[in-house]
Amino acid sequence: MNKQQAELLNGIALAYIGDAVYEVLVRDYLLTKGLTKPAILQKNATRFVSAKAQAKIIEAMSEAEFLNDYELTYFKRGRNAHSKTTAKNTDVVTYRISTGFEAVIGILHLNEEKERLQEFWNFCLKTVEEQQSELTVFKK
Template identity: 55%
Template sequence: MTEEPFELINGIALAYMGDAAYEVYIREHLIKKGMTKPNKLHRIATHFVSAKAQAFLIAKMEKESILTKTEQEYFKRGRNAKSHTTAKNTSVLTYRISTGFEAVFGYLFLSEQKQRLKELADWCIGTIEKEKNNFG
């Protein structure tokens, strides 16, 4: 089996990887804050990982010019990818934007940009903790 270069991976596959990578940062953050009950962990984690939260974060990133040009390209690749799944509890547009968000994290993970991945995850966590009442 040969390894697929991350540059050639489609937006949906990047989002699949990015969803998992971002989720690990969120789970680690919550557990380090002392949360250990699974139901509470899941409920609080949704503040960070829901499609609405991710769309909110992308809008803030765009407004504050957080993403590099390359990251913006991977966002668009994920956002514009044809998905065969449907949005749950959100609009199709919000779902597509969140897919783009996850594609950025997938790109960073697969290109082994660990420091940048952590930097963006930390920014997202801080932003959600400050502004979680502004979305959802």
Template identity: 50%
Template structure:
């Protein structure tokens, strides 16, 4: 499966996990749910998450390959986001999509780490730690 297809799957699964997490925190107002979800799912946050994972050496060789498959195969990007950030975010989604298909336990583990990272960071996902 190509990187963009993996990213498509990863985007859907990651979004679902984030929504489930926010609902489990007791949020019920749809506008608040949306605002909180964006904190986790926007490209800048995903770019910061994958940068953190790489810097902390959390990914094995296979996971790095999944990330690079999406990062290197990214389309033209979006107008409201830097190209590098877009490519990194697509790589993150590709990683999640690949792990969703091959190792759901590891996928959920990395998503949990991403949520903790974002909860400890600022509105752009940059962590102060």
């Protein structure tokens, strides 16, 4: 698919591929950490892939002004897309924000912007790990 074709896709289609790409990034990361038990993998993956987690990452990206105008366009396209599916474990607003998050990953992937996608992933990783550290400190 060329860049022009990718840019014409609707937000749901971009989120569809973005979800798959993000899932692979998360799974690769968890396996490289040495996690192998299914229950532990699933619990840790949820910290990254849940709609709530993705919404928190986007919030952090917004505060840091991480996304450029091009990426914001695709975030909004995904967020504003009308999906036939509904959120299972979250409210509609959070679900839509996570769809926007996945749409950004989708456009970066389809346009083969590997360096920017890696920067995006690094930001996600840092944000999730910082939130986990804060929770650990809070529990003590």
